[in-house]
Amino acid sequence: AQSVTQLGSHVSVSEGALVLLRCNYSSSVPPYLFWYVQYPNQGLQLLLKYTSAATLVKGINGFEAEFKKSETSFHLTKPSAHMSDAAEYFCAVLSGGYQKVTFGIGTKLQVIP
Amino acid sequence: KAGVTQTPRYLIKTRGQQVTLSCSPISGHRSVSWYQQTPGQGLQFLFEYFSETQRNKGNFPGRFSGRQFSNSRSEMNVSTLELGDSALYLCASSRETGSRYEQYFGPGTRLTVT
Numbered sequence: 001a002q003s004v005t006q007l008g009s010h011v012s013v014s015e016g017a018l019v020l021l022r023c024n025y026s027s028s029v030p031p032y033l034f035w036y037v038q039y040p041n042q043g044l045q046l047l048l049k050y051t052s053a054a055t056l057v058k059g060i061n062g063f064e065a066e067f068k069k070s071e072t073s074f075h076l077t078k079p080s081a082h083m084s085d086a087a088e089y090f091c092a093v094l095s096g097g098y099q100k101v102t103f104g105i106g107t108k109l110q111v112i113p
Numbered sequence: 114k115a116g117v118t119q120t121p122r123y124l125i126k127t128r129g130q131q132v133t134l135s136c137s138p139i140s141g142h143r144s145v146s147w148y149q150q151t152p153g154q155g156l157q158f159l160f161e162y163f164s165e166t167q168r169n170k171g172n173f174p175g176r177f178s179g180r181q182f183s184n185s186r187s188e189m190n191v192s193t194l195e196l197g198d199s200a201l202y203l204c205a206s207s208r209e210t211g212s213r214y215e216q217y218f219g220p221g222t223r224l225t226v227t
Contacts, residue, residue: 034215043117043203043218090156100169101146101205101216103156 002027004074004091006104014112019063019078021107023091026072032094033074034101035065039087047089050074061085086111115140117206117219125225131192134222138185138206144168145187146216147179150201159202162187163209191224199226 007022025031032051036044048059055067065076074091091104118137126132138145147159158171162181179189185206191198201223205216 036218041220043220044205045218046215049215100158100161100171101148102158103148105155 002031002093003102004033004093004104006089006091006107008107009105010108010110012110012112013081015083016080019076019081019085019109021076021089021091021109023065023074023076023104024072025074025091025093027093033065033067034092034094035059035063035074035076036090036092036103037061037087038090038106044090047076081109081111083111083113085109117204117217119202119204119219119222121222122220123223123225125227126194127227128194128196130194131190132194132224134189134191134202134204134224136187136189136204136206136219138187138204139217142206142208142217143185144207144209144214144216145181145185146205146207147187147189148203148205149173150203150221151199156203159189194226196226198224200224 003026005024034049035047037047038044047063048057050057050067058064063078088106088108090106092101094101120135144163146161148156150156161169165181176192181187201221203221204219207214207216
């Protein structure tokens with residue numbers, strides 16, 4: 001079964017500092033990988049997705065992620081954190097040929113002014 | 114284009130009752146998936162419907178069921194509610210089924226079972 005592991009359930013960064021949220025995947029076949037963001041009392045919003053077209057994926061709000069097959073990683077980064085980035089972030093893998101998404105446990109990002 | 118809508122947004126039920134949640138996908142989307150989100154278990158896949166057929170199912174008991182109508186709207190039903198069913202239930206739609214198609218999520222229905 002395919003799965004994702006997010007390292008760190010809580011991450012705190014200072015405003016303007018680099019954001020790095022870690023995600024490792026387990027997959028026997030080339031995966032489709034996603035990062036979603038969830039603000040309080042809201043649904044999930046897609047930040048970016050990897051579908052094998054390019055290893056460096058740029059998403060919305062200045063986020064990007066790099067697919068590294070050798071490390072089975074898909075870490076999410078943003079050069080400079082903004083207060084509005086405070087939210088919960090989920091890494092996810094799509095498997096099975098259908099819309100069955102397996103999510104990581106989530107990482108809550110706190111941005112300190 | 115309107116997003117995924119879910120009704121109701123909040124619901125309080127008593128143990129033993131049943132509940133029906135509704136999801137209207139983005140216009141033109143034919144795949145609808147349901148997820149349960151709880152603090153302890155995170156986000157878990159319930160099932161996916163495509164063209165009125167259940168295409169995939171997660172590891173939930175038979176008390177959880179769903180259906181999809183010809184207009185792609187979907188309903189999810191939970192019978193004999195338990196306290197542990199308290200959760201945020203998220204619906205997501207995509208244009209087609211299959212790995213290439215990203216999902217768009219609704220705001221969710223917050224179910225509280227007392």
